[in-house]
Amino acid sequence: MFSHDPWVWIAAIMTLAIFSFLYKENWFYRIAEHLFVGMSAGYAMARAWNNALVPNLFNPLFADFGRNWPLLIPALIGLLYIFRFVPKFSHLILIPIAVGLGLGSGLSIAPTIQTDIIKQMQSAIADASNVSAGGWGLAWGILSFIGVLTTLSYFFFSREHKGALKVSASIGIWFLMVGFGASFGNTVMGRVSLLIGRVQFLLTDWIHVIR
Amino acid sequence: MRTIALAGLVLLWTAWAAAIPGPAAAPPPQPATVAPPSDLAAGDTPNDAGQSISLTWRPSPDEALGVEGYEILRAESAEGPYAKVGYVPSGFGSFDDQAVPRDGRDFFYRVRAVGAGIAPSEVAAAGPARSSQQWYNAARTNALVGTLLFTLIVIYFIQGARRGRHLFIRRIAGLAAVEEAVGRATEMGKPILFCPGMDPVTSISTLAALNILGQVAKKAAEYDTPLVVPNRDPIVYTVAEAIVKEAYAEIGRPDAYNHDSVFYLTDSQMGYTSGVNGIMARERPATNFFMGYFYAESLVLAETGAATGAIQIAGTDSITQLPFFITACDYTLMGEELYAASAYLGKQPMLIGTLKAQDWSKALVGLLLVAGAALALSGPGLRQFVLRLLSID
Numbered sequence: 383m384f385s386h387d388p389w390v391w392i393a394a395i396m397t398l399a400i401f402s403f404l405y406k407e408n409w410f411y412r413i414a415e416h417l418f419v420g421m422s423a424g425y426a427m428a429r430a431w432n433n434a435l436v437p438n439l440f441n442p443l444f445a446d447f448g449r450n451w452p453l454l455i456p457a458l459i460g461l462l463y464i465f466r467f468v469p470k471f472s473h474l475i476l477i478p479i480a481v482g483l484g485l486g487s488g489l490s491i492a493p494t495i496q497t498d499i500i501k502q503m504q505s506a507i508a509d510a511s512n513v514s515a516g517g518w519g520l521a522w523g524i525l526s527f528i529g530v531l532t533t534l535s536y537f538f539f540s541r542e543h544k545g546a547l548k549v550s551a552s553i554g555i556w557f558l559m560v561g562f563g564a565s566f567g568n569t570v571m572g573r574v575s576l577l578i579g580r581v582q583f584l585l586t587d588w589i590h591v592i593r
Numbered sequence: 594m595r596t597i598a599l600a601g602l603v604l605l606w607t608a609w610a611a612a613i614p615g616p617a618a619a620p621p622p623q624p625a626t627v628a629p630p631s632d633l634a635a636g637d638t639p640n641d642a643g644q645s646i647s648l649t650w651r652p653s654p655d656e657a658l659g660v661e662g663y664e665i666l667r668a669e670s671a672e673g674p675y676a677k678v679g680y681v682p683s684g685f686g687s688f689d690d691q692a693v694p695r696d697g698r699d700f701f702y703r704v705r706a707v708g709a710g711i712a713p714s715e716v717a718a719a720g721p722a723r724s725s726q727q728w729y730n731a732a733r734t735n736a737l738v739g740t741l742l743f744t745l746i747v748i749y750f751i752q753g754a755r756r757g758r759h760l761f762i763r764r765i766a767g768l769a770a771v772e773e774a775v776g777r778a779t780e781m782g783k784p785i786l787f788c789p790g791m792d793p794v795t796s797i798s799t800l801a802a803l804n805i806l807g808q809v810a811k812k813a814a815e816y817d818t819p820l821v822v823p824n825r826d827p828i829v830y831t832v833a834e835a836i837v838k839e840a841y842a843e844i845g846r847p848d849a850y851n852h853d854s855v856f857y858l859t860d861s862q863m864g865y866t867s868g869v870n871g872i873m874a875r876e877r878p879a880t881n882f883f884m885g886y887f888y889a890e891s892l893v894l895a896e897t898g899a900a901t902g903a904i905q906i907a908g909t910d911s912i913t914q915l916p917f918f919i920t921a922c923d924y925t926l927m928g929e930e931l932y933a934a935s936a937y938l939g940k941q942p943m944l945i946g947t948l949k950a951q952d953w954s955k956a957l958v959g960l961l962l963v964a965g966a967a968l969a970l971s972g973p974g975l976r977q978f979v980l981r982l983l984s985i986d
Contacts, residue, residue, distance in 0.1 A: 492737075
């Protein structure tokens, strides 16, 4: 009835060990937790080596050094992180951090303005002015437009929420909460399916109750 | 003898049956002739990095007779030889050849209507067309204008803050709880747990979280309350450690800094979550801070913290995780409130100036929205104009 595969047994026992936390913190959970943390930290190192360094740095360098030598520049910048272990030169790690921050900001500012601002503005105006949608279609568009404006006003920090701003911000928070409620329900459904998947593993692969 | 006679009869019958002519085999159906696609035009793909030519044509009017799609053929001279470089199903009248061998060289194209039961019919060659790369993507001018405008507003407010101009920021409800939460941990003699999110240091929410960590660390140093900061990202860990150490030094308590208080757990999302859960269950912190960007682990963390009886303050700009923090935490900084909190607590001109710039940019967006919607409602032509102005290819 039970699986003869030792790996399935290990996976099932670890699953039950993690589930035991629902009762209370116990040594069974503690073993699983420490194994999980330790193994995943080791796995992350192996993954960084095999998925990042080897294909993106070593392979191109060894394959065609003449063409790919500029890869040495980010590699050297990255190596500066090692100075964290040399207190005298530990300030050098600020260089790779600064490069990473600068690159990250530069790469994200324009796409953020494009997608999170301009595209959203276009959609809001398109929905609120879609007269051809008529009746309910236009009404939903206008409601959504009001939601955008009032929610924006809630996140205005330069004035106290008084008078008209207070009314607008209060309406905005209602829109936010309705949105969060919908998101909550949607995500809970997803989480339940994850639980079903795990229980299915125990019943199908481990104790073969479901075939 | 009878067997031989029977075999002879069978042979005779077989030969006779073979000699009788059967019904004439139907001649293979002639493939239908369809009108070819027309008005083929080829030209450089605009706003791209080169090596791409865009084609447009008018589909065959006889598509209903069995045209399944169009083959795109390319040659280096009008006479050929042509080679197939693409295929689009029927109903489409455009194709981008993104595998042009070289920029600046002439190429000719033909488009052929094909289908199982039709004779291929192709339009006359179009060309020559040359691909080239553009330095400037004109389709994204609106994004450039937006970026420049926002940058100018940011510079203006940062300069104002640096010159000492008073920039008002309203108090955020969740912030009042920070001091109360640290005080509670001190009274109970229990540690404060601070999770700086799951994202790397390049994430804006992680930077805001680290800023708040600095302020929390100062208060922890002041009250001599133990601080526990587990990290998922090695770089965030490095920065967090430096921030906490500096906060203790600033308060004049560098000796009170515990080297084990800021540590790296694991890179794995759920590995980190189970580790933090274990810490919460064993060490029972009086106060939990979840600041930064979180994913599916948000509810697991916040629920465990709530079960241990800790006061919990969360702050994230992860829209999908906010509902979980709102339900399971005592205070939640929503979206931009996280950045505002970071600026409010930090009191640095750079942060306050940026926050003010964000505020006025939002006001500008609101005004543009109202003006744009009013224009768009004035007539279909104006609506198209406004939407085109905001379109991004």
